[in-house]
Amino acid sequence: MAVTDPVDTRLLAALADLGKAAVHELAAKVGMDPREVAYRLVALSGSGLPLLVGVESDPQGLRAAIAGSPPSWANRPPQQFPPPPSQPVPQQPAPMPPQGPHGVPSGPYNVQGAPSGPYNVQGAPSGPYNVQGAPSGPYHVQGTPSGPYPGPPPRPPQQRPPQQFAPPPVPLDPVVSTWGLPQTASWARGDEPARPAAPAGGKQGRIREVMETQGLEGEQLSVQLLEVQDPADYLFSAAGYRLEEGERAVVVHTEITNRGAIPFASLPDNYLELLAADGTAIGKAPVSLTSRPPHKIGVPPGETLGGHTVYVLPDTTRVVSVRWSPRPEPDERTLTWSIED
Known part of the structure; x- marks a missing residue:
């Protein structure tokens, strides 16, 4: 291309x-x-x-993130403020004091924005008590009046629920990777072992036979198994991949025709599997070969498109059939071709 x-x-x-x-x-x-x-x-x-x-991901970290609780601030009650003082505040603003380091007033003046009359700043204690974290000497907390003005009794601190955090993700071992080393058979095979095949359903046929079925959206489809290359190690190696000891590659060629008016929007070989003699289903490997083009997503109405699917499996596994289905689990729309003589 x-x-x-x-x-x-x-x-x-x-x-x-x-x-x-x-x-x-x-x-x-x-x-x-x-x-x-x-x-x-x-x-x-x-x-x-x-x-x-x-x-590539950390499965345990993703599960911990999915199961995490919502932020604790979302459940906090709204903050309650005391009513405004009944005595009017003088209209004349307080004179602006000269600024000291970091914006702190350098003289005996009120902080800008603080009341100039005999009122306490909201939440400040009215008696000779120190605010938590303030110096123990005769110093005032920044933002409070400098004179001994009376005020309302101190409010009790608002109780807030303890903040909860999701557990930190478990770090991955830098030596061990889920997918293995790139361009190797372990990377192409994935991290899921072969699963037992579900009870057979749908239509049964033989290699190169065309069978008709429907997609999940009612698409009218015809699927044909054209060829099964077993083994296909030379094609796998020619594409730059390397098989592990005791493994082999298999390439399956299929065609799909959309006979109806509804477009088929899925990948045609998304659930194309090999069935072994012991009843296990083998999923495709996430690789494509330069000499055997893969399937493309979607089949428009009236068109026929083909592609090749690659599998990596143990040398001792005997493949007996190929199964196509529009969904992960087989049902009445599933097609199965026997490849044994």
């Missing part, structure tokens, strides 16, 4: 120099918005280029 967009060309050139980088690092290198960089990389990955856009 030829890249004609100059922005995509500059982005891919920077990525080729880095080899592997986070989206925000690549965006900083080319001087672009990370969101636009991510959008362009996903689009280029689906066009058949040797490019994979991945996400």
Whole structure:
């Protein structure tokens, strides 16, 4: 595939120099918005280029963030203020004192904004008591009147519920990664083991047979299993990936036709699985091969589109069939092709 967009060309050139980088690092290198960089990389990955856009996370940290309680300030009661004093405040403003260091008055003047009459500042004690944290000598707290003026009795401190915080995420071991080393079979295989296959449902057929079904939105679809390359280790290696000892690669070629008027908006091989002889289902690997273009998202009405899906599995696993479904769990819309003679 030829890249004609100059922005995509500059982005891919920077990525080729880095080899592997986070989206925000690549965006900083080319001087672009990370969101636009991510959008362009996903689009280029689906066009058949040797490019994979991945996400790495701390599962325990994400679960702790999801289960965290709302901020404690959201549940605090509104602050209650005392009624204004009944005696009117003199209209003449207090003279502005000369400013000392850090805006503190340098003479025996009231702080700007404090009452100039015989009133206490809200929340200040009326007797000869020190405010918590104030000096123990004959000094006044900043913002209180400088004379011994009477005032209302001190208000008790408002009780606030203790603030709660979500537990900190557990740091990842820098040596061990969920996906393993890039360009290796453990990275392509993912972190989920093969799961037991659900009871078979839907239609049954054989390789190269076309079967009709429906999508989740009522799309009228025809799906055909064209080819199963097992093993396909040479294709996997030619794309720059490396298999672990005791593993093999399998490539499956399928086509999907939209026979109705409703567009099929999903990835055609999103739930395309291999079924082993022991009843386990093997999901696809998140890689694409340069010589075998992958599926693209969406099938417009009246069109037929094809693509290749890659799998990594143990050498000892015997694959007996291929299963397609529009959803994770099989149902009456599921199609299954037997590949054994």
